[in-house]
Amino acid sequence: MNSAASDTELFRMMSLREDHKAFQEIFNRYWDQLFQIALHKTKSPDLAQDLTQEVFISLWKYRHSIKIKAELSAYLITMVKYGFFKLAAQKEQQFEALNATDNTEPSHNLNGFSIMEFNELYDKIDTITDxxxxxxxxxxxxxxxxxxxxxxxxxxxxxxxxxxxxxxxxxxxxxxxxxxxxxxxxxxxxxxxx
The missing domain is CATH 1.10.10 (Arc Repressor Mutant, subunit A)
Structure with a gap:
């Protein structure tokens, strides 16, 4: 894989040609930066690793439906922050379920990382930014x-x-x-x- 390829080229190769090497290059370029951002947010190396992995899993899984309008790095950073938001919301839901007085079982159907929801949010942010x-x-x-x-x-x-x-x-x-x-x-x- 040509490490001089631009992020745009790599993402295009990854999404259109199912190029695993292009994905690996994106992973190598951004893992450390995204992990540090996740660590700053979560204050936990384990949670930061899980969150960063989730970003890359989602990037690969939804590569065909992701629309990146600006920089790939900005999109990935926003994915980490969004993932943290979803994680915090899930933890709050779990806490509330544990403290419920009706003795109901906590829901394991927590709303996870939704790329459609994220893309909608990302579009709103871009529109307002403009x-x-x-x-x-x-x-x-x-x-x-x-x-x-x-x-x-x-x-x-x-x-x-x-x-x-x-x-x-x-x-x-x-x-x-x-x-x-x-x-x-x-x-x-x-x-x-x-």
Whole structure:
């Protein structure tokens, strides 16, 4: 496999030609980064490993229905954050079921990683992102897609960290405004941006 191939080429080869080597190259490129993000979210190496594996399993399993509009890395990072959100929701459901007073058995039919649901969310995020002013959008994408710190973004634009924080606050405000009617998405917003 040509390790100089772009992410777009690799994803196309993986999805159209069932190319396992292309998938392996994507896995090799992004495993460490995604695992670190998952570890930051879960604070557990075991959960982080499970979450990262689930992302790659879903990537392969749903390769024909995944539509990546921007960067593959951004899509994968968002998948990790979405997976964490779903994991947290499942744990909450399990906790509630254990504490139920009617002695019902906890449901093992918990809502797992749904690529259709994720793609819908990803499309909404992209649509809202496109409405942001240009500089605000650039800063937001650097934070979301590349996991850059406020200081790193400030340095790359040669602006103050407070200006970066203002742009991120504006982006977050825009998302909150657009997602107010959807409580689940509003909850997910916090996880995606932190």
């Amino acid at each position: 409405t942001l002013p240009p500089r605000c959008r650039e800063i937001f994408l650097m934070k979301r897609n590349h996991e850059m710190s406020v200081e790193e973004i400030a340095k790359s634009f040669n602006i103050s960290p407070s200006t970066v924080r203002n742009h991120l606050a504006k982006a977050t405000g825009t998302f909150k405004e657009k997602l107010t009617e959807d409580i689940a998405l509003a909850s997910l917003l916090w996880i995606l941006f932190n």
